[in-house]
Amino acid sequence: xxxxxxxxxxxxxxxxxxxxxxxxxxxxxxxxxxxxxxxxxxxxxxxxxxxxxxxxxxxxxxxxxxxxxxxxxxxxxxxxxx
Ligand SMILES: [Zn+2]
Numbered sequence: 001x002x003x004x005x006x007x008x009x010x011x012x013x014x015x016x017x018x019x020x021x022x023x024x025x026x027x028x029x030x031x032x033x034x035x036x037x038x039x040x041x042x043x044x045x046x047x048x049x050x051x052x053x054x055x056x057x058x059x060x061x062x063x064x065x066x067x068x069x070x071x072x073x074x075x076x077x078x079x080x081x082x
Contacts, residue, residue, distance in 0.1 A: 002043030020047045028073045035061035039070065046070065 001009070009017045024040035024047060039046040042057070054067045 004045060005040070005043065008045065020045060023047045023049075026073050027070055029055060029057070029068045029070050031059040031062060031064070031068050032066060033059060033062040033064070035059055038073070 005021075008020060012020065021040055024045050025038045027039040027046040027049075028036045029039055029042050029044075030036040037060070044055075053070050055070060056065065056067055058065050059068070
């Protein structure tokens with residue numbers, strides 16, 4: 001876990017922390033090369049959010065700095081939306 005994830009998990013009630021992690025795992029960060037990884041696995045947080053933002057970051061697969069799209073993975077359906 002990243003620093004911010006550890007901090008939030010330590011301060012939030014367990015139910016919120018689980019909801020936060022489930023939601024963050026349902027959002028996928030996708031590079032133009034095709035590489036995709038969940039927001040949570042990239043050390044980020046996405047919770048109680050909608051839309052399709054973009055993040056400028058380095059891709060661990062192709063190594064390029066580029067705009068990554070952040071999209072909700074329809075195959076992952078957290079039971080608790082928070
Ligand atoms: Zn890439």
